[in-house]
Amino acid sequence: MLSVSGNYQSLGLSTLQNTALSTRLERLSSGLRINSAADDSAGLQISNRLASEKRAYTQLNRNLNDGISYAQIAEGGLQESAAILQRMRQLAIQSQNGVNAVNDRAALDKEFQQLKNALNGIAYNTEAFNHLPLVGDTDLLSANVPSISDTFTNGVAQSMTSGLRSIAYIPAGSSNIQIDLHDNGANDDIQVFTVDGKHLAGTPLSAATWGAYGVVNSSAIEGTFFLPTNGYSPSASYDDSDLLTVGSATIDGNTISFTGDQNASGNLNENLTITSNAQPLIISVIGTGSFSVTASWTSLGDGDSQNFSLGPVDITSTNQLGVGTDFIELTKTPSTLTDLGLGGTSLQSESEAENALTQIDSALEIVGESRAFYGAKINQMSSAIRNNAIGLENISNAHSQITDADFASETALLTQAQIVEQASISVRAQAKSSDEQVLGLLDSISGN
Missing domain, CATH: 1.20.1330.10 (f41 fragment of flagellin, N-terminal domain)
Structure with a gap:
């Protein structure tokens, strides 16, 4: 009996050949042996950890x-x-x-x-x-004290009440700070301090403005005024050795001019000028009344603890999976x-x-x-x-050994897959040609 066979038997072989050829091409083009979990599931897990x-x-x-x-x-x-x-x-x-x-x-x-x-x-x-x-960190002012730019609008007059408190701080590196105060007859006085408690400008503790709050000596001011809530460091101690009550001076790198308390002579105005300051300064107006004040400045420095990170810097030096992180600490100097x-x-x-x-x-x-x-x-x-x-x-190196493709091996396997594919195509072409010849012969016989 004469029979005609199709290409169905070669279909499975052709699919396998195409898959093998595709795999070799993918590895050679990517340079990786593992391109999907199906390539090497265990190797993929290990390579991810190494990556x-x-x-x-x-x-x-x-x-x-x-x-x-x-x-x-x-x-x-x-x-x-x-x-x-x-x-x-x-x-x-x-x-x-x-x-x-x-x-x-x-x-x-x-x-x-x-x-x-x-x-x-x-x-x-x-x-x-x-x-x-x-x-x-103790040299920087507390966030509890607002900056002069938060308390005042540059060059604009405003009214405030005095008291035993800090009203503003001046960041280090500021220039041409001008504070003009009119005390409305209440004899309120401008005071300027450093964070560690040095009294740079203002009235001495013997003045009535301080006495109204029971502040008559260094112990009293340290216990009632030099508090973290007022911007002072915990170790602040009172020092008036360079106190400027009137005139001009450069004290610890801070250039200051001050008219002093002129209330006794009938002048209700006080004027403070800080041309430059090398460290943060705390401004207070001590008294029991209200006053009108205008503050102006050319520029404000950026030495503000609210804008900078505090404490030491920890630099990560090692990080082992499952073990933890080691640090190299850079403390402040x-x-x-x-x-x-x-x-x-x-x-x-x-x-x-x-x-x-x-x-x-x-x-x-x-x-x-x-x-x-x-x-x-x-x-x-x-x-x-x-x-x-x-x-x-x-x-x-360990990661490469697992994931990288062996170009020599993959190239040889690609060539092998291409030879098999081309041979398969040739055999199928010949088989198809034979089928056509048999069918042509049958057609010619039936036609006769």
């Missing part, structure tokens, strides 16, 4: 490089601080020389005070990743005038110059230790980067 570790190592090195940048910024600020301290030391030695007249020492002290201003400015303006590494013990130093006399020299030597030691701290941390983070690089290389 997570690879990404962790990569990000850890980025974090460590950020930490190195942070330390370099802080150390750079300290380097300039050390240079300023060396110049201050030179001036102190020069001022000790007995040939200097009063005017000579006054000229030396003028530069000395400006250098103190610059020293504080470096501390409050050395910013790294929204941190102030050279300013202690406060280098303000207060932290360096240079707040009240001057060169107005030989004895003051001698005292300043002692304080400067101590400050240089503090700055040197802080620079050494950052240098050690930079080396520690660099070592962690090198260690992570070794781990990353090993993990990458």
